[in-house]
Every structure is written in C-alpha cells, then in structure tokens.
Amino acid sequence: MRIARIELLTRRAQPWTDLPLHGFARNFDGRTWFVAEDGALAAIDVEGEQPRARWRIDRLGVAPVRVTRDAGELSFIVPWPDGGELWTYQLPQLGLRRRQGVADGLPLAISSSGNLRACLQAAAADPTAIEVCLVDPGARITLSRPAEGVPIAAELGEGWTVVVVDLGDGMAVFAYPTPATSPTRSLRLAGARAVHVRLATDLLTVGDDLGRLVTLHLPTGATLCDLRLHP
Numbered sequence: 001m002r003i004a005r006i007e008l009l010t011r012r013a014q015p016w017t018d019l020p021l022h023g024f025a026r027n028f029d030g031r032t033w034f035v036a037e038d039g040a041l042a043a044i045d046v047e048g049e050q051p052r053a054r055w056r057i058d059r060l061g062v063a064p065v066r067v068t069r070d071a072g073e074l075s076f077i078v079p080w081p082d083g084g085e086l087w088t089y090q091l092p093q094l095g096l097r098r099r100q101g102v103a104d105g106l107p108l109a110i111s112s113s114g115n116l117r118a119c120l121q122a123a124a125a126d127p128t129a130i131e132v133c134l135v136d137p138g139a140r141i142t143l144s145r146p147a148e149g150v151p152i153a154a155e156l157g158e159g160w161t162v163v164v165v166d167l168g169d170g171m172a173v174f175a176y177p178t179p180a181t182s183p184t185r186s187l188r189l190a191g192a193r194a195v196h197v198r199l200a201t202d203l204l205t206v207g208d209d210l211g212r213l214v215t216l217h218l219p220t221g222a223t224l225c226d227l228r229l230h231p
Helices: none
Strands: 002-007 012-018 032-037 040-045 052-057 065-069 073-078 085-090 095-101 106-110 116-122 130-136 139-143 150-156 160-166 170-177 185-190 195-200 203-208 212-217 222-228
Touching: 032 065, 032 073, 065 106, 073 106, 116 150, 130 150, 150 195, 160 195, 170 195, 170 203, 185 203, 185 212
Parallel strands: 106 150
Antiparallel strands: 002 012, 032 040, 040 052, 065 073, 073 085, 085 095, 106 116, 116 130, 130 139, 150 160, 160 170, 170 185, 195 203, 203 212, 212 222
C-alpha cells in the first residue's frame, strides 16, 4: 500500500512510504498507527521521515484482521485455520489483557475492548446458507442475507448497520437502518475486489480499489460525492 500524509492545517498531502500491509486500524493517536502485516501486528511510528516499528507481535502465522483501537484498548482477530482467537491489549502500556477463542461464527466487526459486534453464522432455516448476526449484550438481531454474494465485513453506527458483500465479479454495500433487518440502501461496485466503508451518523462513504469514491446520505439515498480518482 502507498501511504500519504495529510497536513490538515495547510491542506497539503504528500506521499510518505510504501508498506506491505494486509490491514490497519481505522484511527490513531497522531503518533502510533497499528497495522497488520503478513504474520504480524505492528505499531508504526508515523512521526519520522521513514516508518519505524515501535512494537511488534510476530510469528502469528497469518495476518491479523479487524484491527480496532481506542485511547485505552486494542483488539484484533487472529484467523487461524482451526479456529480464530480475539486478542485484546491495554493501551498505552501494550500489555496483553485477554486471548479468547471465537465460537459465535466468523467475526465481521469487533469493539476495541474485545467484544464481538457482528458475525457470520449458518442460517437457522437453511444450514447451507449464511446470515449476518448483530451481537448485543441484551439481544441478537439477524439481518436478512442478500440474495447473492458472501458478507465479508460490517460497520456498525448508532442509526445504521452497513454490510460489505463479495459478489464474485464485484462488491456490494448494503445499509440497514436500525432496527430494520432488511436493507434500504445499496451500492454495487462492478469489478472491485477491495472496498472500504466509513459510516458517520447518516453519511456513508465507500471507496474501492478501482479509485471510486462515493458518499451517500442514507436517509434520502442522495449521492453527495461520486469521484473516480484514477482511470
């Protein structure tokens, strides 16, 4: 991945470095960025002219997924072939707090404190099908599965849940208003093989590996931004 640094005050951006990343935390403290590498998780110092690892866990065998952090905690999934584990660390001390097996299905979203928020499970009515299950301390809500494709990621907000689905020949994004179990908004990205979504209240921003960037106002379905960043 090619990493750029943006100076918000001067509104200037410049390329910084290229890193062989498999994933990364969606936010950081301005100094340290947690990234997933092949078989490792690293804390990258972003203040220097060149990237330097402040801290690293290696020999995991696979690249961690669902890297999630806040000011006090860091969590991620290690998806081993014989069953995944959810690891949680205390920040800023970087002390391991908990390792626990994941038994509720394939994790789609976790919290920084190490709680499972959404997962894939076999459908109760059809064991060959899969469905997205939202996990809440007081309830479990099952979202209707799109007719085609496999859900691969979820983003949970206060009023909306967004599910990313791999269609094989492209990707799709479905938005479910809380507490509905059927989507009211959808976006299909033909040919895309990687998609990132950001949910901010009622605004959904979607970017793909073909350079498309789309922002939707979810209550109305209006497209606020539709860009192609490169051919």
